[in-house]
Amino acid sequence: MTGGADLNIEIPMKILSDEKGYLDRQCPNENCLFEFKISMQDWEDKVSDEEVHCPLCGQIAPSDSWYTYEQLDAMQEIATNWARNYMLGEIDKMFGSLARSTRNNKYIKITYKRNRPVTFVNNPIGAKEEWNLDITCEKCGTRYSVIGSAYFCPCCGYNSASNVFDNSMNTITKMVQSLDEMKASLTEQFDMDTAETMCRSMLENSFGQVVSAFQKFAQCRFKELSGVEKRVNDFQMVDRGSKYFFDETGSSYETFLSSDEINRMKLYFQRRHIIEHNTGIVDQQYIDKSSDTDYSVGQRIVVKIDEALDLIKIIKKLSSWLLTLT
Ligand SMILES: [Zn+2]
Ligand SMILES: [Zn+2]
Structure with missing residues (x-):
């Protein structure tokens, strides 16, 4: 054998x-x-x-x-x-x-x-x-x-929702802060018009990125506190999200942010909505919801770097407070 x-x-x-x-x-x-x-x-x-x-x-x-x-x-x-x-x-x-x-x-x-x-x-x-x-x-x-x-x-x-959130916010912040440099190198690589369009689109997208990162974070945080899983989109409406946290913990967004900050947050959230769902063209619904006096129907929203950084600052402030809730 x-x-x-x-x-x-x-x-x-x-x-x-x-x-x-x-x-x-x-x-x-x-x-x-x-x-x-x-x-x-x-x-x-x-x-x-x-x-x-x-x-x-x-x-x-x-x-x-x-x-x-x-x-x-x-x-x-x-x-x-x-x-x-x-x-x-x-x-x-x-x-x-x-x-x-x-x-x-x-x-x-x-x-x-x-x-x-x-x-x-x-x-x-x-x-x-x-x-x-x-x-x-x-x-x-x-x-x-x-x-x-x-x-x-x-x-x-x-x-870890808070880790993922921190990472995204840091990435978006750095991206927004380096837009001028990026525009310069994109101009060299392509041309002025392409560079301008690409950077504008990155800046506009940053609103959406910040808002969706926050929605996900707020949803996870709320679940940790209450055991209840709300829809991610529930945190797209500033007042609704704020009320959820208030009913659960007695603290609302107003506890942590000034009314001026809350108003800017609402305005930015509305602008994000019109950028994502109506290519940034202002309609009556936007005017009604945001009470934005800078634009009239038919105009296009122009996002500025300072506004993106302001939105990030407000969101970071709010989220670090939300982490302290028990
Ligand atoms: Zn582990
Ligand atoms: Zn893998």
């Missing part, structure tokens, strides 16, 4: 952390392949073998599927070296014993001389340089690090 003999080989490999003690990981989802870092200690102590969550796309996969391409390449190289070393060793043994067994044979003479000793060097697999943005999960305490932003904790999958 000849059966295939399984050769079960285990090659010890060591993957190193970076200077901060973080381990490189990569999402196995082909559409994502997001790279992140996680504290080596938390990876060993906290993360389960069955379920690891991708911080960006939320994919769940067993813990042995998160090697980065670099780590897989390095492991492949180690395995190849090991195999080459193993084969040379076997050849050595084979010809060595053949040479020995034929030593006294007068018809056949086999001599075998090793060319050079092969040594198997198993270097630890290194890590990429450490990154700046460190996150600690509010729920399970797992420490991880990403470039850009993250939505899920790799250990427990917790989606």
Whole structure:
């Protein structure tokens, strides 16, 4: 009977952390392949073998599927070296014993001389340089690090509404603040008209981005406080959102913002609405709802950088107050 003999080989490999003690990981989802870092200690102590969550796309996969391409390449190289070393060793043994067994044979003479000793060097697999943005999960305490932003904790999958909100607000703020620079470089790359149109559109979109980030944040915050899940769009109406929080906690938006700030917030929310739903062209409904005296029906809303920054300031102020509610 000849059966295939399984050769079960285990090659010890060591993957190193970076200077901060973080381990490189990569999402196995082909559409994502997001790279992140996680504290080596938390990876060993906290993360389960069955379920690891991708911080960006939320994919769940067993813990042995998160090697980065670099780590897989390095492991492949180690395995190849090991195999080459193993084969040379076997050849050595084979010809060595053949040479020995034929030593006294007068018809056949086999001599075998090793060319050079092969040594198997198993270097630890290194890590990429450490990154700046460190996150600690509010729920399970797992420490991880990403470039850009993250939505899920790799250990427990917790989606931190306030983290996501902070990240979006910072990104939008930087985008709005750098619009003049962007316009200059876009003018060089394209032309003045294209640059102007692109920057105007980014500025107009910033209203929508701020409002939708706030709506999502307010919805999550309200759910944390009341256990009730309202529709995201309920927080598009300033008065309605404010009333929800008032009924639940006794504090409304008016508790934290001046009436002037509330009025500007309402105006900006209405402008966002007309930008998104009527390409910015003022209609009677807008005039009725916003009491905006700067525009008449048929005109187009013009968004200014100062207004976008003012909206961001009001929203940041309100949201940090909402976080203090209990
Ligand atoms: Zn992913
Ligand atoms: Zn967590």
